[in-house]
Amino acid sequence: MRSVFGNDRTPKPCDDLRVTRSPHADPNAVEELADAVATVGLDFVRPDEAGDVPADGVLVLPDDRQLLVEIETSSLVTTKGLRDQLRLWSHRRRANTIGVVVADRITADAREELRAAGWSWLDTRGHLRLAADGLLIDANVPAALHAPRRREPFAGRVGIEVASAMLLTPERAVSIRPLAAQIGRAPSSVSATIAAFRDANLVTPAGLPRTPELFWELASRWRPTELAIALEPRDGGLLTALRVNFDDFDEPGWALGDSRAAAVYGAPIAIKSNHPPVLYVPDQQVMRRAAQLLVPAREDSTPTAVVRVAPTPLVCTHRQDPSSFPGNGNGEHWPMTRPLFVALDLVQDPGRGREIVDGWTPPEPWSRVW
Structure with missing residues (x-):
């Protein structure tokens, strides 16, 4: 501990010492935050060590400045109701303090909302963000030792596949065997993934996907590999070799995504007619063939198209005919x-x-799940 305290362990005077210390901090949350802060090389003085400090702890910076910290806790933080909750927390948060939300799980979109509202957080699965004047920490940290051990919903590709299938039909309660057949996975794997979604509060008690939370969790894992190419497949031989399948849109084949598809579906986006298409291919084998047959684009040139491997085969099935849309x-x-x-x-x-x-x-029959 740096020598910023006297022998009685009382912090140096600060602007707001007249207010009684916050009564609402969970002691477990205080310990979790203290442990996380220590891993990034800072000191966190717990309230029982700090004396009459009007906060849930004191963060000591390398230049010996002290920042009062107030902690709010939750098991799960999602965007649903978060703005109202933030208003409540902000109303009782004292001036000149850092507000930190400590939670077992904070969804990706909730993190964005916390950041925009000026709140810091600790997701006890292993991520710490602290932001204040002269301080910015955004780092992975060890998971809290006594945090509830949850099964990770997106531990493998099956999590992406299950989440995608559920969000395609958000009004339909999940049924393990039909869903397993749809994505070509063992029922046991699908069942384990659904259980993990339930643990993470991403599936409702009725078996429906919780939206938009599940969408944003899936979005945070949506990282397809891609290749910029100099040629589009046009002649019959290339179309066959690359399994493009222009003949039957209900069968797997190449599928347009991103901006050009968004424009056809009526999204508020403006693009040029020569904007390179982003094309999903069914698997890595097709991607390798595309790299051989369609010539990778030079880094200093505009690609003719961008080819991506679909994170789930569902991307390349039940494709839509663009001529059917007024957009x-x-x-x-x-x-x-x-x-x-x-x-x-x-x-x-x-x-x-x-x-x-x-x-x-999106137009009917699709539902907005974001």
């Missing part, structure tokens, strides 16, 4: 993936992409 003003010809996957593409851009999906409700 097809650019004469789109590529069969499109469904709006769910287009939205997942768009929100990878945390700026303009999120703004676009906020203003977009």
Whole structure:
């Protein structure tokens, strides 16, 4: 501990010492935050060590400045009701303090909302963010030793596949065997994943996907591999070799995603007619063939197209005919993936992409799940 305290362990005077210490901090949360702060090289003085400090602890910076910390706790933080909760927390939060939310789980979109509202957080699964004047820490930390041990819903590809299938039909309660057959997985694997979703409060008691929470959790894992190419497949031989399948949109084949598909579906986005298409291919084997036959684009040139491997085969099934949509003003010809996957593409851009999906409700029969 740095020598910023006297022999009685009382902090140096600060502006707000006249207020009685906060009564609402969970002692377990205080310990979890103290342990996390220690792993990033800072000192956190617990309230029982700090004397009459009007907060749940004191963060000591390397330059010996002290920041009062007030802690709010929750088992799960999602965007549902978060703004109202933040108003409550902010009302009782004292001036000149850092507000830190300590929770067993904080969803990706809730983290964005906390950040925008000026709150720090500790997700006890292993991530700490502390932000204040002269301080910014955003780091992975060890999981809290006594935090509830949850099964990780997205431990493998099956989590992405199950979440995608559920969000495609959000009005339908999950049924293990039909879902397993749909995505080609063993029922036992699907059952274990659904159990993990329930543990994480991403599935309702009625067996429905909890939206938009499940969407944003899936979006945080949506990281398809891609390749910029200099040629589009056009002649019959290439179309066959690369399993493009322009003949039957209900069967697997290449599927248009991202901005060009979003424009056809009526999303509030403006693109040029020569904007390179983003095309999903069914698997890694097709991607390897594409790299051989379609020539990777030079880094200093604009690609003709971008090819991505679908994170789940569902992306490349039940493709949509762009000529069926009134928004097809650019004469789109590529069969499109469904709006769910287009939205997942768009929100990878945390700026303009999120703004676009906020203003977009997909056409029937699809549901808005974001």
